[in-house]
Amino acid sequence: MKLQVTGVSCAFEGATILEKMDMAVAEGEFVSILGPSGCGKSTLLNIIAGLLPAGGGQVFVDGQVTTGISGHFAYMPQQDLLFPWKTILDNVCLYGKINGNLRQAKEQALASMEKFGLAGYEHQYPDQLSGGMRQRAAFLRTALCQADILLLDEPFGALDVISRGDMQDWLAAIRKELGRTILLVTHDIDEAIYLSDRVLVLSGRPASVKRELVISAKERNKEWLFQQHDLRQEIYHILKEE
């Protein structure tokens, strides 16, 4: 397994949020996490990313225990967190600048602008772009990290329904090229079905994996997604029971 979480627990001020959570993601797999509001999804991503210490349990990458911040993860939060005073190019090269390889980061960024729908906007500022474009810029910044696992926390949550649908199509199309292992937290059942190889449905607090659903489809498109009534209903009922 690329990523393995074993027996991870976490409590805040005496309230148990995660209790002996176990989950795993295979190399190159796209796994989505759905769960009731406030059950601890972001907390789990924060622990995996090493931003928050676990109260127990361990996180393994390629079979090795990881603690604290490691180069394995690139984390994209819900807000795009672009610096308004920096151009799109400078924003997406942020990690390259921090790591001292700005030149290489700029080359990679410029080569990727087209693929990320940002060609021609390199020297514009974030407030000159649409919400979807800003999310793509934030996504490019995440993708330019050398990290092999992308942690995406509701990356399209702030977008209107049309932009969100477009971003889902875009991510579905670009996923193979990215060639990364992806863990996505979402509130959107359709988003999880559309994008994932596997969906993990968490229980209410303390959260654990309540159900795991493998989504297998040769080819996916919006028509295919509309036909997934049974799957949608199944996930909805699991979430509603919580």
Ligand SMILES: Nc1ncnc2c1ncn2[C@@H]1O[C@H](COP(=O)(O)OP(=O)(O)OP(=O)(O)O)[C@@H](O)[C@H]1O
């Ligand atoms: N640093 C913290 N200190 C205290 N409590 C916290 C902290 N971080 C999160 N919590 C609490 O832990 C619980 C789980 O939060 P978390 O953000 O992980 O849930 P979530 O499932 O991602 O929520 P949502 O679905 O609303 O995005 C919440 O009740 C939250 O208030």
